[in-house]
Amino acid sequence: MSHISSYKTEIKLDNALSAGRLVEEDPGWDVLNEAVHATAEEMNLDVTRTFRDYYGRSIACDWGLVGPDIPRGIGITVDRKTGEVVFSCDPYGGYEKIAGEIKDRVVQNYASLCVAKALAALNYNVEVDEVKHPVEGKKILIKGVL
Amino acid sequence: MSRRVDVEVGKSGQVKIEFYGFEGDLCYEEAESIGNILRTLGLKAVPLSITPKTQSEIEAEVGIEEAPRRKVSVS
Secondary structure, three states: OOEEEEEEEEEEOOHHHHOOOOHHHOHHHHHHHHHHHHHHHHHOOEEEEEEEOOOOOEEEEEEEEEEOOEEEEEEEEEOOOOOEEEEEOOOOOOOHHHHHHHHHHHHHHHHHHHHHHHHHHOOOEEEEEEEEEOOOEEEEEEEEEO | OOOEEEEEEOOOOOEEEEEEOOOOOHHHHHHHHHHHHHHHOOEEEEEEEEEEOOHHHHHHHHOOOOOOOOOOOOO
């Protein structure tokens, strides 16, 4: 039999932590790095190590994404104790929407990279395609054939 | 028939997976294998729905086997 299943996803880099290693050594760390850089390229953003608040104060993060539409930027930090991935920004002044779009795109790219890697690890031939849905936005289609 | 997995990743990382050409419960085992690898990569996938395909959907995928042909003598 075959079936169709739907999942909601959550990023948590806790595999290395639970083995007593640094979160930077987690297999997901490199995937997140790849997802952030892919998002930067798609949305014309720069990757930094800080973002800013309304008062101009610089806040350190693991990855910052800054661009003309979000000059203060958005920060992505992995909690060193739990592996939780936290997105932060100061949205005052109407930056909630773009910050949400950036977050969604990073999560979407991360999930897509993970799925493609999982299928490849199971020896599937993998093809990745993108479609733009008028309401639901960009969808990433991954086809694996054995 | 070859086995195929089609995955659609939506806006906020919601994932829809469709399995084609798997016999019996093999698709559930494959879903488990994929889920295990995703977990090692830091992606926790929480099931929202799991819908087995209907007999007609499966037949459409694999094609209905033709009945064996009989030889008929024509004289």
